[in-house]
Amino acid sequence: MANSGTQDCVSTSASSQRTSFQYADGAEAILYDIFQREDFDEQHAWMEYNWWPLSYHLSPARANIISWLPTVRSGINVLEVGAGCGAITSYLCRVPTVRRIVAVEGAPQRAELIRLRCRHASHLEVVTANIEDYEPTEPFDVILLIGVLEYAGRYIARPDAAAHLIRLLCRWLQPDGRLIIAIENPIGHKYLAGYREDHYGVPYESVSGYPDYNGIRTFDKGLLQSKLQDAGLHHQLWFYPFPDYKMPEVILAERSFSEPGFDWLTLLNLPTVDYSLRQRPLFNEREFLRMVARNAPPSAFMNSFLVIASRQPMPQAWESILAVKVRSQCAPSFRQTKFFLKESDRILVETARGDWLNRPAPVHSHSDISEPYYQHLKNIEHLFIDSLWHKRYAEAASALLRWYATLLSHVASEGYYHYNEQFNAFCTQRMGRLAYTPGNQWLPPDSLDLTPRNCLLNEATGEVTLIDLEWNIGVPLPLDLVVDRGMLYLMQKVSDFFGTDPLNRRGEWNLPRVLLNRLPAQLRKGKVADIHLFEYWFQLAILHGDFDYCLSEQDRRAAATSAGLSRRSWFARLLRRLGDASRSPGMVGATLRRLRRITGV
Numbered sequence: 258m259a260n261s262g263t264q265d266c267v268s269t270s271a272s273s274q275r276t277s278f279q280y281a282d283g284a285e286a287i288l289y290d291i292f293q294r295e296d297f298d299e300q301h302a303w304m305e306y307n308w309w310p311l312s313y314h315l316s317p318a319r320a321n322i323i324s325w326l327p328t329v330r331s332g333i334n335v336l337e338v339g340a341g342c343g344a345i346t347s348y349l350c351r352v353p354t355v356r357r358i359v360a361v362e363g364a365p366q367r368a369e370l371i372r373l374r375c376r377h378a379s380h381l382e383v384v385t386a387n388i389e390d391y392e393p394t395e396p397f398d399v400i401l402l403i404g405v406l407e408y409a410g411r412y413i414a415r416p417d418a419a420a421h422l423i424r425l426l427c428r429w430l431q432p433d434g435r436l437i438i439a440i441e442n443p444i445g446h447k448y449l450a451g452y453r454e455d456h457y458g459v460p461y462e463s464v465s466g467y468p469d470y471n472g473i474r475t476f477d478k479g480l481l482q483s484k485l486q487d488a489g490l491h492h493q494l495w496f497y498p499f500p501d502y503k504m505p506e507v508i509l510a511e512r513s514f515s516e517p518g519f520d521w522l523t524l525l526n527l528p529t530v531d532y533s534l535r536q537r538p539l540f541n542e543r544e545f546l547r548m549v550a551r552n553a554p555p556s557a558f559m560n561s562f563l564v565i566a567s568r569q570p571m572p573q574a575w576e577s578i579l580a581v582k583v584r585s586q587c588a589p590s591f592r593q594t595k596f597f598l599k600e601s602d603r604i605l606v607e608t609a610r611g612d613w614l615n616r617p618a619p620v621h622s623h624s625d626i627s628e629p630y631y632q633h634l635k636n637i638e639h640l641f642i643d644s645l646w647h648k649r650y651a652e653a654a655s656a657l658l659r660w661y662a663t664l665l666s667h668v669a670s671e672g673y674y675h676y677n678e679q680f681n682a683f684c685t686q687r688m689g690r691l692a693y694t695p696g697n698q699w700l701p702p703d704s705l706d707l708t709p710r711n712c713l714l715n716e717a718t719g720e721v722t723l724i725d726l727e728w729n730i731g732v733p734l735p736l737d738l739v740v741d742r743g744m745l746y747l748m749q750k751v752s753d754f755f756g757t758d759p760l761n762r763r764g765e766w767n768l769p770r771v772l773l774n775r776l777p778a779q780l781r782k783g784k785v786a787d788i789h790l791f792e793y794w795f796q797l798a799i800l801h802g803d804f805d806y807c808l809s810e811q812d813r814r815a816a817a818t819s820a821g822l823s824r825r826s827w828f829a830r831l832l833r834r835l836g837d838a839s840r841s842p843g844m845v846g847a848t849l850r851r852l853r854r855i856t857g858v
């Protein structure tokens with residue numbers, strides 16, 4: 258039975274008897290229909306669904322937790338414990354350096370799903386068993402426990418079941434083999450800020466030491482560290498996936514917290530997003546983490562852990578990694594992995610474009626772009642939100658005006674008539690109508706991402722440095738569009754932090770009047786219908802990997818009705834649109850309609 262109130266919405270058997278291993282989250286029957294399709298496509302299937310349990314099993318972001326790890330050598334064998342419905346297994350099957358995979362899953366229905374999902378992988382063996390009963394035939398180079406250790410007390414009837422499981426797995430490792438564990442932190446900042454515990458659906462359950470303990474529990478850093486030490490795994494690399502280990506966007510290394518000049522906090526897209534529950538934190542997580550960092554390493558309070566543990570020292574290449582940022586919820590050609598690396602005395606940012614899998618994985622040499630890391634500069638979006646938070650409206654306005662001035666400084670010196678024509682043709686063809694017309698000030702085609710988030714301000718000199726201007730749709734852009742897009746993204750952040758709607762009753766951006774009064778007209782009010790239409794098209798184009806993507810009539814209607822919604826609900830609509838049953842006839846359509854009935858989405 259699914260319980261949509263929790264992220265790990267499981268129903269588990271209360272019994273630990275080996276014959277009745279039960280674990281389900283309600284998505285299994287639908288996954289069976291999906292995997293059974295002849296044309297099941299691992300790269301694209303996830304786009305069709307917007308229901309957390311299905312996204313959890315299908316999204317390419319699930320593999321972000323390990324996809325960036327440097328491969329040490331080829332021909333490795335991997336044991337995946339508690340492989341679930343194959344989200345990580347299916348990724349492993351495509352990694353060229355993996356020779357053999359054994360996926361052990363206790364729930365028979367789930368093991369069957371992995372077999373179906375990965376039916377083309379001849380080097381995968383799926384074993385239906387409680388891990389306690391599995392007998393390996395050879396030692397492993399890598400053993401994975403992704404979201405599984407917390408269930409040890411549920412399925413392994415031993416005192417300190419988690420420690421027992423770690424010791425057991427340790428015996429199956431090669432001498433230089435690695436145990437990789439991903440798990441939530443019971444005192445992560447999201448839990449401290451009142452988010453419901455992922456397995457219990459109750460706030461403060463883990464923070465209070467699990468008063469309703471039912472065999473499932475996570476471990477704080479100190480506790481997990483000592484369990485690994487006790488098992489002889491003295492060499493440990495600690496990483497901190499954000500917002501969590503399930504779909505991490507950013508993974509911070511321990512070293513990131515102590516590296517002078519490295520601003521790890523700016524990499525976290527706070528507040529913590531909660532995929533299934535739409536919760537908001539009870540406090541400002543950025544202020545909290547900033548305060549913690551002044552007093553101690555903040556690692557003890559990060560939302561989740563990724564630990565790589567071994568009996569032997571690990572390759573030095575890993576030590577240069579400060580952080581990794583992965584974008585994978587888009588077409589494979591638009592995916593990217595960004596490494597923040599410490600090399601001798603400098604920090605570098607290296608970006609690998611495309612599907613990381615299809616490249617050799619060493620960290621240093623195969624990136625497409627290498628850029629310097631800018632130290633001591635402030636991201637204008639964060640500056641704005643922080644000033645707003647402390648009601649320093651003059652500072653907030655001044656940050657925004659710096660961004661606006663930067664946009665103006667990139668405007669083409671003359672308003673060329675043919676730019677208008679080019680842009681109008683572009684919009685008409687893809688979006689079915691004109692947008693931002695007439696436009697008489699123009700920005701270069703690569704300015705689309707010139708948002709406050711991508712502008713770094715030197716507060717001493719007022720100079721602005723641009724980063725991450727990665728999208729170029731091939732046409733010059735009206736200044737109004739880039740302004741409105743920047744404001745739309747900024748107002749999304751404002752509504753995440755303050756719980757407000759993006760627009761006020763006058764149709765202006767919903768900011769305090771005292772702040773609005775300090776802004777030029779172009780920043781106070783946007784062409785809401787146009788920017789929603791454009792952004793709707795743009796997000797679909799990214800998902801489809803095609804800037805020639807054309808909106809359907811239905812898309813255009815959805816974009817029109819979404820104007821004025823908060824970006825969060827707007828985005829939900831967009832995702833809902835992607836999962837619309839009417840576009841998926843046959844088996845998938847039927848499945849989706851059934852899903853709709855169950856979930857009411």
Ligand SMILES: C[S@@+](CC[C@H](N)C(=O)[O-])C[C@H]1O[C@@H](n2cnc3c(N)ncnc32)[C@H](O)[C@@H]1O
Binds near residue numbers: 364388402403412
């Ligand atoms: C939260 S799910 C994670 C699944 C998968 N690792 C993933 O990340 O998608 C936990 C899975 O571990 C399995 N599991 C938990 N304890 C197990 C045990 N002792 N032996 C075998 N499987 C186990 C459960 O049946 C469930 O499918």
